[in-house]
Amino acid sequence: MPDQLYPTVLITGVTRGLGLALARALAQRGWHLIINGRTQSTLQTIHRELSTLTQVTAVPGDVTDKAHRQALAVAAQAAGGLDAVINNASYLGPSPQPNLLDYPLDTLAQVYQVNVIAPLAVLQSVRAQLKHGARIINITSDAAVEAYPGWGGYGSSKAALEHLSAILAEENPRLRVFWVDPGDMQTQMHQEAFPGEDISDRPLPETAVPAFVTLLEGDWPNGRYQARELLTEERNP
Numbered sequence: 001m002p003d004q005l006y007p008t009v010l011i012t013g014v015t016r017g018l019g020l021a022l023a024r025a026l027a028q029r030g031w032h033l034i035i036n037g038r039t040q041s042t043l044q045t046i047h048r049e050l051s052t053l054t055q056v057t058a059v060p061g062d063v064t065d066k067a068h069r070q071a072l073a074v075a076a077q078a079a080g081g082l083d084a085v086i087n088n089a090s091y092l093g094p095s096p097q098p099n100l101l102d103y104p105l106d107t108l109a110q111v112y113q114v115n116v117i118a119p120l121a122v123l124q125s126v127r128a129q130l131k132h133g134a135r136i137i138n139i140t141s142d143a144a145v146e147a148y149p150g151w152g153g154y155g156s157s158k159a160a161l162e163h164l165s166a167i168l169a170e171e172n173p174r175l176r177v178f179w180v181d182p183g184d185m186q187t188q189m190h191q192e193a194f195p196g197e198d199i200s201d202r203p204l205p206e207t208a209v210p211a212f213v214t215l216l217e218g219d220w221p222n223g224r225y226q227a228r229e230l231l232t233e234e235r236n237p
Contacts, residue, residue: 006054008031008033008076008084009026009083009084010075010082010084010122010126011086012036012063013090014088015046018208018209020046022212026213026216027050027054034072035050057079063119064113064118069121069122082126082131083133083135084134085130087139091111094107097150100153103152115158116160119138133174134176136168137178137180138165138177139182140162140181145159161179165179178222180211182208183208183227183228207228208227211225212227
């Protein structure tokens with residue numbers, strides 16, 4: 001775990017799903033939080049909840065917006081720097097997912113803007129606030145490495161994010177860079193990917209959270225991780 005008593009993490013996309021689960025878990029562990037989300041009212045509700053546990057700064061806005069990213073950098077500076085950044089905010093694209101030859105190119109550009117450009121842009125904005133050894137976690141997907149029909153937009157964007165993460169790690173030895181596949185989860189995004197289907201057999205996002213805590217607070221090498229395999233490895237060293 002970072003040396004200071006109360007490490008600080010910036011998490012994007014915390015208004016639901018995995019982002020919210022991560023924010024809640026880290027707040028309970030004493031991390032100070034800078035949280036982002038596009039829906040201001042929801043973010044304010046989460047801020048009130050988590051502020052009973054730890055220090056929280058909520059910055060509503062869209063990570064694709066340059067002015068918003070600058071506001072995140074200001075918040076990071078006010079917090080005394082960042083021990084971790086979790087780029088969780090993602091955009092699925094159309095629901096149901098179209099095949100590539102039918103994919104609207106303006107929408108594909110938006111998927112890449114949120115899933116590839118924005119994570120890097122966030123890191124560029126807060127680079128001066130990243131402490132030595134800061135953990136960077138970029139949320140990826142099995143769709144980044146498996147060729148699922150209908151997942152060409154989202155999957156290829158996550159593949160791009162993975163390669164970007166690998167190069168980022170090579171270029172910045174003072175940082176720890178992880179790209180993490182959390183696995184299938186019961187989330188709104190996953191439901192949108194399978195409209196009309198029952199996804200209640202998928203695990204809740206909270207089940208993947210311990211894997212992220214392990215990476216944030218442990219001593220793991222840069223690389224790609226699958227959350228549930230990481231948890232299995234932790235249980236069976």
